[in-house]
Amino acid sequence: MKRGTQISAVVLLLLAIYIMVTSIKKLGYKLNGLPGPGYAPFWIAVFLVIFALGILWEAKGLSGSSIFTPRALKMLAILTAAGVATIVLSLFLGLLTSLALIAGALIWLLGGSWKQAVITIIAVGICFNLLFQRLLMVTFPKGPLGF
Amino acid sequence: METFELLAKGFAVALQEQNILACLIGVIGGVIIGALPGLGPSTGVAVLLPLTFGRDPTMAIIMLAGIYYGAMFGGAISSILINTPGDSASVMTCMDGNPLAQQGRAGAALGMSTLASFTGGTISVIIFTFLAPKLAEAVLWFGPPEYFALMVMGLSTVSGLTGKSPFKGMASMLVGLALSTVGVDLVTGKPRFCFGRPELFSGIEFITVALGLFGIAELVNLAAGESGQLKRTEVKLSFRNMLPNKEDWGHSWPHILRGTFLGFLIGMLPGAGATIASFISYSMAKQRSKRAELFGKGAIEGVAAPESANNAASVGAFVPLLALGVPGSATTAVLLGALMMFNLRPGPLIFQQAPEFVWGLIASMYVGNVMLVALMLLFIAAFVRVLDIPVHLLVASVFVLILAGSFSLNVGLFEVGITVAFGAIGYVMKRLEYPPAPLVLALVLGHMLENSFRQSLIMSRGDMSIFFTRPLSLILLAVAVAAVVIPAIRNYQRASASRST
Numbered sequence: 077m078k079r080g081t082q083i084s085a086v087v088l089l090l091l092a093i094y095i096m097v098t099s100i101k102k103l104g105y106k107l108n109g110l111p112g113p114g115y116a117p118f119w120i121a122v123f124l125v126i127f128a129l130g131i132l133w134e135a136k137g138l139s140g141s142s143i144f145t146p147r148a149l150k151m152l153a154i155l156t157a158a159g160v161a162t163i164v165l166s167l168f169l170g171l172l173t174s175l176a177l178i179a180g181a182l183i184w185l186l187g188g189s190w191k192q193a194v195i196t197i198i199a200v201g202i203c204f205n206l207l208f209q210r211l212l213m214v215t216f217p218k219g220p221l222g223f
Numbered sequence: 224m225e226t227f228e229l230l231a232k233g234f235a236v237a238l239q240e241q242n243i244l245a246c247l248i249g250v251i252g253g254v255i256i257g258a259l260p261g262l263g264p265s266t267g268v269a270v271l272l273p274l275t276f277g278r279d280p281t282m283a284i285i286m287l288a289g290i291y292y293g294a295m296f297g298g299a300i301s302s303i304l305i306n307t308p309g310d311s312a313s314v315m316t317c318m319d320g321n322p323l324a325q326q327g328r329a330g331a332a333l334g335m336s337t338l339a340s341f342t343g344g345t346i347s348v349i350i351f352t353f354l355a356p357k358l359a360e361a362v363l364w365f366g367p368p369e370y371f372a373l374m375v376m377g378l379s380t381v382s383g384l385t386g387k388s389p390f391k392g393m394a395s396m397l398v399g400l401a402l403s404t405v406g407v408d409l410v411t412g413k414p415r416f417c418f419g420r421p422e423l424f425s426g427i428e429f430i431t432v433a434l435g436l437f438g439i440a441e442l443v444n445l446a447a448g449e450s451g452q453l454k455r456t457e458v459k460l461s462f463r464n465m466l467p468n469k470e471d472w473g474h475s476w477p478h479i480l481r482g483t484f485l486g487f488l489i490g491m492l493p494g495a496g497a498t499i500a501s502f503i504s505y506s507m508a509k510q511r512s513k514r515a516e517l518f519g520k521g522a523i524e525g526v527a528a529p530e531s532a533n534n535a536a537s538v539g540a541f542v543p544l545l546a547l548g549v550p551g552s553a554t555t556a557v558l559l560g561a562l563m564m565f566n567l568r569p570g571p572l573i574f575q576q577a578p579e580f581v582w583g584l585i586a587s588m589y590v591g592n593v594m595l596v597a598l599m600l601l602f603i604a605a606f607v608r609v610l611d612i613p614v615h616l617l618v619a620s621v622f623v624l625i626l627a628g629s630f631s632l633n634v635g636l637f638e639v640g641i642t643v644a645f646g647a648i649g650y651v652m653k654r655l656e657y658p659p660a661p662l663v664l665a666l667v668l669g670h671m672l673e674n675s676f677r678q679s680l681i682m683s684r685g686d687m688s689i690f691f692t693r694p695l696s697l698i699l700l701a702v703a704v705a706a707v708v709i710p711a712i713r714n715y716q717r718a719s720a721s722r723s724t
Contacts, residue, residue, distance in 0.1 A: 080655050088394055095401055095416075103408075103415055109685050113408035113415055116673045117401060124397040130390035130711070137718045143654040148447035152650055155443050155622060159643030162626055163636050171630060175623045182622060186446060186615035196619060204627055212276060214631045 081135040088128035095121035170219025176201040233582025249286035253293020263310030264294035265553040269433040273628030280565035285587040299336035312497035312533040315505040319525030334465030336530040341596040343483040343531030347538035348588045358546040359571040367678035372699035377549040379703035380493040386658035389710040396661035403669020422637040429560040431641045436659040438625040439646025475527035478508040486532030490539025493551035497536035504532030553660035560667045
């Protein structure tokens with residue numbers, strides 16, 4: 077917890093410094109005596125520095141316990157990878173097919189049976205087609221099979 | 224008298240076929256989402272929001288509001304039957320609800336929670352009906368400095384009071400404000416923090432962020448739990464065994480009424496919300512009860528008090544949202560974003576500019592509460608079956624629904640990428656105890672905050688003292704500072720005390 081909080085505070089500090097530099101150098105702090113496009117981001121970043129330092133100070137009193145269990149890390153990796161895979165796959169297979177396949181893969185990876193995975197693939201394909209494409213008229217990117 | 228006429232017109236809107244259906248879908252969805260541990264109302268509203276795109280705004284918001292207060296009803300189901308709250312507002316219901324279920328009185332506990340929720344919800348809607356328009360009238364004279372100060376106060380109180388550390392709450396809020404500056408600056412036309420990506424020129428849509436922070440992050444949390452199947456107390460539920468007996472009513476009614484008024488007042492305050500309302504209501508019930516020794520072991524009033532309070536708070540939260548245009552909680556922040564997506568600008572003028580919408584929404588809350596009590600008493604056995612859904616099935620199906628919803632927003636894969644990224648960030652934030660609500664709230668309010676700030680400075684020709692020389696603006700800013708400083712001092716004192724011992 078302690079190290080995680082410290083790292084997060086440093087990330088916030090770096091983000092704040094980047095915003096401050098960009099606000100002043102690229103966006104423009106003032107325009108004709110009034111706030112320019114960089115004015116608000118600059119002051120947001122100044123306050124972010126103050127509170128990030130506060131978090132660093134507060135972190136001194138925290139315990140050194142770990143914030144992630146191995147299972148939590150695994151689940152985070154699985155779901156993040158599934159999201160990225162959906163985007164990549166949809167470029168080749170279309171979004172509907174990708175979502176259905178990813179749903180099936182997730183069922184299997186999270187401990188479901190292959191039967192449940194297959195049923196989910198079919199159900200997601202049909203339900204999402206009806207809900208999004210027919211009812212809500214959302215056009216999903218299509219794959220080589222035309223859906 | 225005028226209020227009654229407007230309310231009657233609202234009922235004419237709420238009772239249209241499509242709006243009744245929207246309300247029914249909303250409350251059923253809300254109960255299911257509320258009953259599922261880990262998926263709270265903010266997640267539910269964010270996940271189901273994309274399904275309302277292209278629909279009539281009144282119908283869409285009636286459905287989303289139904290999800291919000293429906294989830295408050297549903298939260299009690301998992302608290303009582305599996306001793307795991309559906310969301311944080313139902314934590315206190317576990318204390319006596321589950322012991323009652325263990326004693327074979329699950330029906331009475333669920334029935335009392337339903338009737339207490341109904342009473343709390345309905346009385347609050349009646350208060351809301353008369354209070355919100357008056358409040359909106361009172362703030363009609365607000366200028367840009369007052370609006371700026373009001374939004375700063377809203378953001379500070381939510382950030383200062385949500386979570387364990389006010390520093391983390393404020394940092395979360397400031398990141399949200401920074402994200403709201405992404406996109407083309409409306410005054411100068413200059414792109415800010417767009418990295419040359421045309422998708423970012425119109426800014427980051429709050430819903431893509433909310434879907435990640437509230438949706439995916441909660442799914443990771445749910446999947447990371449050790450149990451693949453929720454273990455619930457086996458019960459036989461019927462209409463008859465859900466009706467509390469005379470003795471139960473005798474013990475509970477004063478606590479229901481107190482919880483209702485307390486919950487409504489707390490719900491109106493930014494940052495406090497249903498969770499704090501249910502905690503305080505439970506504590507007060509315990510203090511004032513003649514049988515305090517039974518609390519924690521199965522006192523029926525220990526279920527009634529927090530349930531009436533959390534429902535009343537969910538209605539109370541609509542007062543600042545509609546009358547001031549400033550949401551006070553994560554769910555109302557998502558609702559504000561939804562309203563703005565439908566080109567409805569909440570605030571004092573909405574009562575004059577969109578009376579059909581506002582009064583239709585208010586009337587739908589009466590209708591929704593009646594629907595909820597009927598559904599819960601008649602079909603509780605069906606809702607309980609939701610707890611039998613395997614976790615992997617739930618996670619996989621909600622996950623792809625989130626991705627499809629995110630895509631539907633702008634019909635682009637870039638949005639899906641943002642949602643996935645914020646899902647991972649949201650989970651890390653959750654583990655590190657950074658509250659996500661201030662981030663989403665700031666992202667929604669950021670544009671308005673910056674506009675009010677710039678308009679104020681144009682009014683004063685660049686003189687910052689305009690915020691401190693107008694009395695109301697000064698008071699609001701002082702409250703904003705206090706909302707951060709007081710919790711920080713308390714944290715410091717607590718840390719010093721624990722170090723010295």
